[in-house]
Amino acid sequence: MxxxxxxxxxxxxxxxxxxxxxxxxxxxxxxxxxxxxxxxxxxxxxxxxxxxxxxxxxxxxxxxxxxxxxxxxxxxxxxxxxxxxxxxxxxxxxxxxxxDVPAAKEAPGATPDAQPVVAKNQEWTTLSKVFLGSMVIIILFLGGYLVFLKKQLNKLGYVTDSVPFKDQVEGYIKNNGKFILFVCIILGMTVMKSCISEIM
The missing domain is CATH 1.10.760.10 (Cytochrome c-like domain)
Incomplete structure (x- = not known):
């Protein structure tokens, strides 16, 4: 050169x-x-x-x-x-x-190179996954529970062929309301805990 x-x-x-x-x-x-x-x-x-x-x-x-x-x-x-x-x-x-020109000084008030901003919708994507996963678990649980419930109704003497299943379920819920409420609270707390841990 x-x-x-x-x-x-x-x-x-x-x-x-x-x-x-x-x-x-x-x-x-x-x-x-x-x-x-x-x-x-x-x-x-x-x-x-x-x-x-x-x-x-x-x-x-x-x-x-x-x-x-x-x-x-x-x-x-x-x-x-x-x-x-x-x-x-x-x-x-x-x-x-x-x-012999001195190196240019950083202008007063200049900000450092902007850091990439993480889109907040990423958090919502994670939350959605947790929510959907929890809903699938709950649906599967309810499906299995309904099968279990029908068997229990048969054991308790309900005539499942003559009484509509809806009425059978309502009767069982009336007799076991506290237990069902307890199960729903446990499931709800589990889902909320999972969502909070993913967001934090």
Missing amino acids: LISGFEIKAEDGKKIFKQNCGVCHTTTQQKLVGPGLEGVGTKFSEDWLIKWIKDSQALVNSGDALAVKAFEEGNKIAMPPFANLSDQDIKDILSFIAT
């Missing part, structure tokens, strides 16, 4: 920056000893920055308005001269500062 000349300059500038500038400056807006350098290439011209970096005090003493303002804003702390750096070295530093 081809690497552009600008990227090579930025990589060279990174090394020079760490060796000469990193103690006092960051490439962000964060201030250390000196100000943060983010966006410095858009605030000042390249020619002016070269002069400032090589000898800031010479530029201040010359009466340069930008230099005087920068010196005063920095609490009149003099930046050491870097006469050893060539114009190209400084250009490489500026290229590095321009490309």
Whole structure:
């Protein structure tokens, strides 16, 4: 993969920056000893920055308005001269500062990635299964119980051939109402317990 000349300059500038500038400056807006350098290439011209970096005090003493303002804003702390750096070295530093963009911060109030919402009808599906299953059990129980009931009626002396089965059942219920009520309560509580345990 081809690497552009600008990227090579930025990589060279990174090394020079760490060796000469990193103690006092960051490439962000964060201030250390000196100000943060983010966006410095858009605030000042390249020619002016070269002069400032090589000898800031010479530029201040010359009466340069930008230099005087920068010196005063920095609490009149003099930046050491870097006469050893060539114009190209400084250009490489500026290229590095321009490309060393900090990672984007999460916007205030931003919410994390939305979590998948579990549809509540899933709970109702489970409840329906429990309910239908319970109804099947109850129907089977009642069917078996009716067969058992008919046999019991025969034993008790009811004439099943001459008396309608409906009347036979009603007569048995009247005589065994408490027992039947007890069985229905037990079945109802069992079904409710199963439904609640599935929902919770």
